[in-house]
Amino acid sequence: MYQALKERVLAANLKLPDYGLVTFTWGNVSEIDRERSVIAIKPSGVEYDVMTVNDIVVLDLNGNIIEGTLNPSSDTPTHLELYRAFPQLGGIVHTHSHFATVWAQAESDIPALGTTHADYFYGDIPCTRLLSKQEIAEQYEKNTGAVIIEEFQRRDLDPLAVPSVVVAGHGPFSWGKNGIDAVHNAVVLEEVASMAIATRTINSGVHIQRELSDKHYLRKHGANAYYGQR
Amino acid sequence: MYQALKERVLAANLKLPDYGLVTFTWGNVSEIDRERSVIAIKPSGVEYDVMTVNDIVVLDLNGNIIEGTLNPSSDTPTHLELYRAFPQLGGIVHTHSHFATVWAQAESDIPALGTTHADYFYGDIPCTRLLSKQEIAEQYEKNTGAVIIEEFQRRDLDPLAVPSVVVAGHGPFSWGKNGIDAVHNAVVLEEVASMAIATRTINSGVHIQRELSDKHYLRKHGANAYYGQR
Amino acid sequence: MYQALKERVLAANLKLPDYGLVTFTWGNVSEIDRERSVIAIKPSGVEYDVMTVNDIVVLDLNGNIIEGTLNPSSDTPTHLELYRAFPQLGGIVHTHSHFATVWAQAESDIPALGTTHADYFYGDIPCTRLLSKQEIAEQYEKNTGAVIIEEFQRRDLDPLAVPSVVVAGHGPFSWGKNGIDAVHNAVVLEEVASMAIATRTINSGVHIQRELSDKHYLRKHGANAYYGQR
Amino acid sequence: MYQALKERVLAANLKLPDYGLVTFTWGNVSEIDRERSVIAIKPSGVEYDVMTVNDIVVLDLNGNIIEGTLNPSSDTPTHLELYRAFPQLGGIVHTHSHFATVWAQAESDIPALGTTHADYFYGDIPCTRLLSKQEIAEQYEKNTGAVIIEEFQRRDLDPLAVPSVVVAGHGPFSWGKNGIDAVHNAVVLEEVASMAIATRTINSGVHIQRELSDKHYLRKHGANAYYGQR
Numbered sequence A, B, C, D: 001m002y003q004a005l006k007e008r009v010l011a012a013n014l015k016l017p018d019y020g021l022v023t024f025t026w027g028n029v030s031e032i033d034r035e036r037s038v039i040a041i042k043p044s045g046v047e048y049d050v051m052t053v054n055d056i057v058v059l060d061l062n063g064n065i066i067e068g069t070l071n072p073s074s075d076t077p078t079h080l081e082l083y084r085a086f087p088q089l090g091g092i093v094h095t096h097s098h099f100a101t102v103w104a105q106a107e108s109d110i111p112a113l114g115t116t117h118a119d120y121f122y123g124d125i126p127c128t129r130l131l132s133k134q135e136i137a138e139q140y141e142k143n144t145g146a147v148i149i150e151e152f153q154r155r156d157l158d159p160l161a162v163p164s165v166v167v168a169g170h171g172p173f174s175w176g177k178n179g180i181d182a183v184h185n186a187v188v189l190e191e192v193a194s195m196a197i198a199t200r201t202i203n204s205g206v207h208i209q210r211e212l213s214d215k216h217y218l219r220k221h222g223a224n225a226y227y228g229q230r
Helices: A002-020 A075-085 A098-105 A135-136 A142-154 A179-202 A210-221 B004-018 B075-086 B098-105 B134-135 B140-154 B178-202 B210-221 C003-018 C076-085 C096-107 C133-137 C139-153 C178-203 C208-220 D003-019 D076-085 D098-105 D133-137 D138-155 D179-202 D210-221
Strands: A027-033 A038-041 A057-060 A065-067 A092-094 A164-167 A170-174 B027-033 B039-040 B059-060 B065-067 B091-095 B164-167 B173-177 C029-033 C038-041 C057-060 C065-067 C091-095 C164-167 C169-174 D027-033 D038-043 D057-058 D065-067 D089-096 D164-167 D170-178
Touching: A002 A092, A002 A179, A002 B134, A027 A179, A027 B027, A027 C029, A038 A075, A075 A092, A075 A142, A075 A170, A092 A179, A092 C076, A098 A164, A098 A170, A098 A179, A098 C178, A135 A142, A135 C076, A135 C208, A142 A164, A142 A179, A164 A179, A164 C169, A164 D038, A170 A179, A170 B134, A170 D057, A179 B098, A179 B178, A179 C178, B004 B027, B004 B039, B027 B075, B027 B178, B039 D065, B059 B075, B059 C076, B075 B091, B075 B140, B091 B178, B098 B173, B098 B178, B134 B140, B140 C057, B164 B178, B164 D164, B173 B178, B173 D170, B178 D179, B210 C208, B210 D133, C003 C038, C003 C178, C029 C076, C038 C065, C038 C076, C057 C076, C076 C139, C091 C178, C096 C164, C096 C169, C096 C178, C096 D179, C133 C139, C133 D210, C139 C164, C139 C178, C164 C178, C169 C178, C178 D179, D003 D027, D003 D038, D003 D089, D003 D179, D027 D076, D027 D098, D038 D076, D038 D210, D065 D089, D076 D089, D076 D138, D076 D170, D089 D179, D098 D164, D098 D170, D138 D164, D164 D179
Parallel strands: none
Antiparallel strands: A027 A038, A027 A092, A038 A057, A057 A065, A092 A170, A164 A170, B027 B039, B027 B091, B039 B059, B059 B065, B091 B173, B164 B173, C029 C038, C029 C091, C038 C057, C057 C065, C091 C169, C164 C169, D027 D038, D027 D089, D038 D057, D057 D065, D089 D170, D164 D170
């Protein structure tokens, strides 16, 4: 019944090792079917090279399993929280990809330093605040979603214009129109995270010009975009 | 009519992923036919693994499409500006290759620190000035070419003796006798950019001796060159 | 007689080049059969691509060769010292893997900076003290084991909760329930060692919250663990 | 007549791209036949993937071509100078391998920071002094050999106990009992050069204990060596 959704989610998950974004099982992709109000997500702790479409777990938006015999990713409550808060999202990916995780561990925003960043992210990529002891002790994964949402609301950010975040002390989440698009953004995030570290090593105070950032974002994503084949 | 030119341009573009210089579609190579006053260039936003010779776009030097049904790279006006200003150039490549882009983001010249650099580049690789708000707002891509030309003229540099530049906040352009030669120089640029970052980490003030730089450049490119099979 | 043990040890050793943890022959995995009081270990200085099951050496816990015609790894006395002191260990791996060795050379603990670390290691990964001249001169390899044991006892650490160490000036040892599990932990060690270097470059004073570290370790390894398929 | 020598030299040269030590044609291996007083070396500027045994050039110790139709590597006079000064050497390799070249560009010795280094190099790997203007202007490649020899004599080093050097502003040379052994040492050099950069980033003042360095070097290379199968 959810065969096509599950196949897309499997394919998106298998892109993670292809792009070098995961070690062992450290990542998961989900996709939402907004019409039927269900998500499909990777099972918890299953290796990518043995995963099949039947291992993908389908849940309703309250986290009840609709289809599948395995436990869903332990990060499922974070995905659900984000889908409920941001109706624009069609797919979400969480990894511990190397350089994005470094920024998360440094508890720092990833600064916008060049047009590679600006082509995909409209401004700095936010780092969340730390969770409180209480937020860690109870409903930790749900609260991880809540601090992401809080950060985007506090900064008044459109999640599709800044399609990634780093959770302080933890790692990145990316999203997009669907699962594959979310993974695409996770690849870009990793590359800009890596370049930002090296850039700040050479020139600690640099930041992209606001006008150049606007130009690159808008020539690709704005109303009068002229990048690509349209 | 432009079949051979288009095939050379396709081949040069396909070298970019082979050499690890591009993520997704972030790069483009062009080549000029000076006799017929046309250039051929990669189409905008097309993936390398599905690109065919028929996707390559042929334009005149005013940017009018002569052959091809796709939009040319959005960086085409930069390429055209460089071909018009520098009659020595036969091919141009633009990428967001990792370490060269780091120097662009740092808004810094890539200093000549060793003979690997000197074998290909006669002195530091310049970083352009930032574009003004006005230059970004109108004819941005053409003005990107213009600041490159301005930088080479201000420093009185021969573009074939320093066959690369980094555009501040953006990324590198390289060039050469033809498209493949431009890509070759882009590979060298990336390697020297990477080594320069690590070198400055160990020894922040170091720079190559002028005599050693001259020796290496001239034994390979000078009138009495003796490197290789001649 | 020890065929199954030797095959497991061969397979675990061959994982080392697969995971990029070794250059040439710089690594070794052993596994213990507690019932029969024997260990099996890689022979000294033999290349991975020519190693066969018959090359694996079986020894008793006093280091006497029971089976095999080659010299065992020169690090065998370190493995034996650890197996005797820590009855929880089923497998041990020693490598000179790049980033873990960097921390060993820096004579520094690998600080716990994020949940990637906390998912596998309960707190910082210790660096041993330097060996004395005397400890280096006599029974060096046995004393390498002794300083590891001393460090875990001094800090009151459970070796299965912190399944790695870096030996000052030398490199890492990891362990686990068996040889393959030890190699798995060595892969994680290398990844967290690498991320820790880059993290400290951006933010020199950062450390993971204690509560977040506990949460991640315990949701995976605690009595009420809910990560994976249980 | 020199077929076996040329085949060994070809094989050793082809190891350079396999080990990731070269970009394009930036490296060369030679081997000497002491009985017949000839060396064989890579031709200048020839790509590795088209090189055949007939391209290898055989020369006498004065640099006269004995066999072969191509120009020998432009670094041939450096190789010859080293073979004449150090009768222990059987093979020599020159590359611009990434991290060793970084130390050359930094004009700094590669400090001995751990046992990986000590297993192969008895103490720091020296960096030569800069060449004078005069030494660069005339017989540059021969003088490159001369400053290497000067450095080893000044420090009273045995070239087989410290089988590599970095030439200031240029890059590394390694050597060994034959061509393949020289390449082996070049791989180790690259790895220890890389680890030393990261180590000094974490702990700027660290150096290996003298006793630990001695122990590791001597257990592998000393009169009573017990590493490997002997």
